[in-house]
Amino acid sequence: MxxxxxxxxxxxxxxxxxxxxxxxxxxxxxxxxxxxxxxxxxxxxxxxxxxxxxxxxxxxxxxxxxxxxxxxxxxxxxxxxxxxxxxxxxxxxxxxxxxxxxxxxxxxxxxxxxxxxxxxxxxxxxxxNELEIATLPGNPAGISSLRDLTEPGLKVVLCDKQVPCGAAARKALDASGLELTPVSYEQDVKAALTKVELKEADAAVVYKTDVRAAGDKVEGVRFPESADAVNxxxxxxxxxxxxxxxxxxxxxxxxxxxxxxxxxxxxxxxx
Structure with missing residues (x-):
């Protein structure tokens, strides 16, 4: 494996x-x-x-x-x-x-x-590749936009800033004028997605391809700012x-x- x-x-x-x-x-x-x-x-x-x-x-x-x-x-x-x-x-x-x-x-x-x-x-x-927000199945937090990730109490995970998915997420946030402090920075996009799959986070900013690959383990939320951060x-x-x-x-x-x-x-x- x-x-x-x-x-x-x-x-x-x-x-x-x-x-x-x-x-x-x-x-x-x-x-x-x-x-x-x-x-x-x-x-x-x-x-x-x-x-x-x-x-x-x-x-x-x-x-x-x-x-x-x-x-x-x-x-x-x-x-x-x-x-x-x-x-x-x-x-x-x-x-x-x-x-x-x-x-x-x-x-x-x-x-x-x-x-x-x-x-x-x-x-x-x-x-x-472009970004998407991965949420828990059913999207219980009701996340519908990138701005929603800044809500107090929401556990959000990002890729490390040195990793392409992390740099892209930072670019999208900057384009929106948003500040977000994640609960953790992960070493790659799969690790960020796993945090949501294990219910250790409410959401993660990952690639839409990874949301698709995860199937029903997560739910994807698209956001327009992703167009500013296509890799x-x-x-x-x-x-x-x-x-x-x-x-x-x-x-x-x-x-x-x-x-x-x-x-x-x-x-x-x-x-």
Whole structure:
């Protein structure tokens, strides 16, 4: 099962013996593989081996589906994912964590990686995402607007300010001239949403794609200020990719008509 990568500010010191442990910590794959498959593609022009994708937490459901399809279309491949806050993933990459592809929830966090010279070629925006308020099922607090989140006694959760969903929420609040003190700042959008699902908060400002993925565990409330804080999602091949051939093929799938269909069904917007 995929485990969420926690946000850290300290660069990772990745040694040869520790690389496999780091991958196991945050990784998920839809099939097993022999350790020798990690060496990369066969050079035959057909993707093979393992491709490691670091991706924003909000992409978890869509990318898991695309990873399964990729493996089915290319027998002998394995897609390993690490999902988490984009800032945490960017710090891991610049700190030396082994990965082939980075899909970020904002250009700002992607810039951390490009500025460090860790991408191979320019990133490409493949989807956009907008915010929504997640409330408890039935919306017992009667939340109908962003302003309602400032009501005294209401427990509201936001993503950390360094995470794209937190930065977007801050932008929407600033555009509305509203001040909001949340009960907690969470490391990524899934963690913020979980607070509502567990009834530890009355509401959270998250992406509409995450509200949709949660099903009947939460209820979504749209608000017009979200139009002022739409996030672009860029994807890039990493410079030190160990399996560049399979990585390029996975990126091509994400940007293909099939990839757009899967992402669109999850609620993502066209770039």
């Amino acid at each position: 995929t485990r969420t990568v926690r946000r850290t500010r300290r660069p990772l010191q990745v040694a040869a013996g520790g690389a496999a442990a780091l991958l196991a910590l945050g990784a998920c794959s839809s099939s097993g593989s022999d350790s020798s498959a990690q060496a990369g593609s066969s050079g035959s022009g057909k993707p093979s081996g393992e491709v490691t994708v670091f991706a924003a937490a909000s992409l978890k459901e869509s990318f898991t589906t695309l990873g399964e399809r990729f493996e089915k279309e290319h027998p002998g491949t394995k897609v390993t994912f690490s999902f988490g806050g984009s800032d945490s993933l960017a710090a891991s990459i610049t700190g030396g964590a082994p990965a082939d592809v980075f899909a970020s929830a904002s250009p700002g966090t992607m810039k951390i990686v490009t500025a460090a010279g860790d991408t191979s070629g320019p990133p490409a925006t493949f989807v956009r 672009d999602y860029p994807i890039a091949l990493l410079k030190d990719a160990r399996n560049a051939e399979a990585a390029r093929a996975f990126i091509a799938l994400v940007r293909s008509a099939e990839g757009r269909r899967v992402l669109g069904a999850a609620g993502f917007l066209e770039p």
